[in-house]
Structures are given as C-alpha cells and as structure tokens.
Amino acid sequence: MxxxxxxxxxxxxxxxxxxxxxxxxxxxxxxxxxxxxxxxxxxxxxxxxxxxxxxxxxxxxxxxxxxxxxxxxxxxxxxxxxxxxxxxxxxxxxxxxxxxxxxxxxxxxxxxxxxHTISGASVANVWVNDILLGxxxxxxxxxxxxxxxxxxxxxxxxxxxxxxxxxxxxxxxxxxxxxxxxxxxxxxxxxxxxxxxxxxxxxxxxxxxARPWLPDSPVTFKVEFKDFGLAMNAARMPYSRLVDANTVAFSADDYLTAFQGLQAMIALAR
Ligand SMILES: [Zn+2]
CATH class of the missing domain: 3.40.50.10780 (Dipeptide transport protein)
Structure with a gap:
C-alpha cells in the first residue's frame, strides 16, 4: 500500500x-x-x-x-x-x-x-464547475x-x-x-x-x-481575483475568458489540464 x-x-x-x-x-x-x-x-x-x-x-x-x-x-x-x-x-x-x-x-x-486559496495576495474565490472550493x-x-x-x-x-x-x-x-x-x-x-x-x-x-472525488468533464475553473488588474493579468492566458471585471474562467476536457490552467492564471496575475 x-x-x-x-x-x-x-x-x-x-x-x-x-x-x-x-x-x-x-x-x-x-x-x-x-x-x-x-x-x-x-x-x-x-x-x-x-x-x-x-x-x-x-x-x-x-x-x-x-x-x-x-x-x-x-x-x-x-x-x-x-x-x-x-x-x-x-x-x-x-x-x-x-x-x-x-x-x-x-x-x-x-x-x-x-x-486563503492558493494565493492570499491575489485570489478571492475559486470554483470548479460552479462548486466553491478551497x-x-x-x-x-x-x-x-x-x-x-x-x-x-x-x-x-x-x-x-x-x-x-x-x-x-x-x-x-x-x-x-x-x-x-x-x-x-x-x-x-x-x-x-x-x-x-x-x-x-x-x-x-x-x-x-472511501471514494475518489472528480468533477464532471469538461472541467471549468473560475477564479475571482481581488481586483480588476489581477484579473486582466490572468486573462492574458490563451483560451481563458473574463466572466466579469474580477473573474476569469478556463475550461478543459480533463481535470489535470484545467488545473494547469488554474495554476497558470494565478501565476500570470501576480
Ligand atoms: Zn501554505
């Protein structure tokens, strides 16, 4: 084991x-x-x-x-x-x-x-398929x-x-x-x-x-940043989209790719 x-x-x-x-x-x-x-x-x-x-x-x-x-x-x-x-x-x-x-x-x-969620300085909330997550x-x-x-x-x-x-x-x-x-x-x-x-x-x-937990595909991560500037920085990532002034979303067919997109958006924001 x-x-x-x-x-x-x-x-x-x-x-x-x-x-x-x-x-x-x-x-x-x-x-x-x-x-x-x-x-x-x-x-x-x-x-x-x-x-x-x-x-x-x-x-x-x-x-x-x-x-x-x-x-x-x-x-x-x-x-x-x-x-x-x-x-x-x-x-x-x-x-x-x-x-x-x-x-x-x-x-x-x-x-x-x-x-906090990943970055205390920049991230307000993270959702996966509209489920609020830490x-x-x-x-x-x-x-x-x-x-x-x-x-x-x-x-x-x-x-x-x-x-x-x-x-x-x-x-x-x-x-x-x-x-x-x-x-x-x-x-x-x-x-x-x-x-x-x-x-x-x-x-x-x-x-x-115990059961593994995996959201349905396609997987969408949505990040609400603490301000509009951070969100605009994150939205430079290809295939991401601004949902509202502070919020950027990224979708992928599988959870791993969607997670990589989440990481990239948060890194770009800072
Ligand atoms: Zn820590």
Whole structure:
C-alpha cells in the first residue's frame, strides 16, 4: 500500500501568525517548520501502523522547502522544492492507495486560521464547475483524476468542516479551533500528533468506504481575483475568458489540464 501525504503549514497546531510562522524569514519560522515535521511524522507513523509499504511526503507550503528532512521518519521519501507540475500534489499517481492532507487550512472567505486559496495576495474565490472550493477540494480533484481518494484532512475546525461538506466519507483530525484569522485554541504537539497518528490509522483501515472525488468533464475553473488588474493579468492566458471585471474562467476536457490552467492564471496575475 502506497500512501501520499501533502503537507502544508497553516493548519499545523501552534501555527497561527502569518509571517512569524509561515515565512522563511519569520522570527518563529524554525519552530513552525519543526511542528510541521512533527505532524508529518505522525501521519507517516499512522500509515506504517496501517500497513503502508511506501510513503511519499510532498512539502506543499510556499517555496516548498519547509520540512526538516533530517528529522523526517526514514520510512518516507520527501518531495521538496518548487515549482512542481502538480504543486501541492506532486507525487500522487494511480499507484497510490490513498491521499492524506496534513497542516491544511480553509478557503479564502471562511473564518479559519490563515484561510486563503492558493494565493492570499491575489485570489478571492475559486470554483470548479460552479462548486466553491478551497485547496482541500482543488487537490482532492487532482487525487480523483488519478483515481485516489483523500481519506484524512488535518487542520483547524473550519477546514475539517469544509472537507466533510465536500467529501462525505472523509475523516478529519482537528488539531486546533479557530478564534480569529490569526488566533486559535491549539492542542499541544504531543496530543495533536497522537490524534493524527490515530486518525491516519483509522482512515487507512476504512479505505474500502472511501471514494475518489472528480468533477464532471469538461472541467471549468473560475477564479475571482481581488481586483480588476489581477484579473486582466490572468486573462492574458490563451483560451481563458473574463466572466466579469474580477473573474476569469478556463475550461478543459480533463481535470489535470484545467488545473494547469488554474495554476497558470494565478501565476500570470501576480
Ligand atoms: Zn501554505
């Protein structure tokens, strides 16, 4: 059983401050990345307990060089660095039995800790076929394209709720409860990691009831940018179209191509 783990930082317990915790020049970043590595290790251990024989961990935050490889459980292989064609999902493939999201955050516009969708600076909302999605949904669709179910999302209470609304079979490990966008009630690392270990084991044990999630084709991604200038920049992409002043859409026959269009529009906007 091969297990894929995508690891972001904003949903890790103890991580609450944009900048100090999430930027490589942040004053408390070294602690944040150690906490992130601890939660990744908890998922790895849970997967091993459930019988995983191969584990891929993809570093999925910012420049994607956050996880401390020297502290990572050696049972896993680490994908590090950026850019990557599949971004937060690099390493997923048809040979994976399940995908797990660690340190995930809720979508822009929700009352979750450090909520955003791909780019906090430029993106207001993302829809696929008119379904409003956060990174959990966008990446679940990529897993679904390869026939892989997402079985567990770890993060705050708001991303847990977001995941359950889209993916009814999913398990969640709520390691913190949002108070404001940059404050939360956090489980201490020992407890957060025990919860992730236990939920990973449970999620993989009940793999039979999990289902891949994939929107119907043709797939249309629609991005509402924070202003008209960003949208005009994004609309330079061939085959994209302006839906309204701030919103650009791109359609493709398959989810992977549509996702590549989404990535390209957001990169062009900035
Ligand atoms: Zn992130």
């Amino acid at each position: 091969k297990v894929f783990i995508s690891c972001d930082i904003e949903g890790v317990s103890g991580v609450v401050a944009s900048g100090p915790h999430t930027s490589s020049d942040g004053g408390d970043y070294q602690r944040a990345r150690a906490l992130m590595t601890g939660e990744a290790n908890a998922a790895i251990e849970g997967a091993l307990n459930a019988g995983a024989t191969e584990i891929i961990v993809n570093d999925s935050h910012g420049p994607m060089i956050n996880l401390l490889i020297e502290k990572l459980n050696p049972a896993a292989t680490l994908i590090s660095g950026a850019p990557k064609p599949l971004s937060m999902m690099q390493g997923i493939g048809k040979d994976c039995a399940a995908a797990i999201f660690v340190g995930y955050h809720s979508r822009m516009g929700t009352p979750g800790v450090l909520s 990174e959990t949904g966008i990446n679940a669709g990529l897993a679904g394209y390869f026939g892989v179910p997402v079985v567990l999302v770890c993060g705050d209470d708001v991303v847990s709720q977001e995941a359950r609304e889209l993916l009814p079979h999913i398990r969640t490990a709520t390691v913190k409860t949002a108070i404001t966008r940059q404050s939360a009630s956090c489980l201490p690392p020992e407890k957060a990691q025990a919860l992730i270990r236990q939920e990973t084991e449970q999620a993989l044990a009940s793999l039979g009831s």
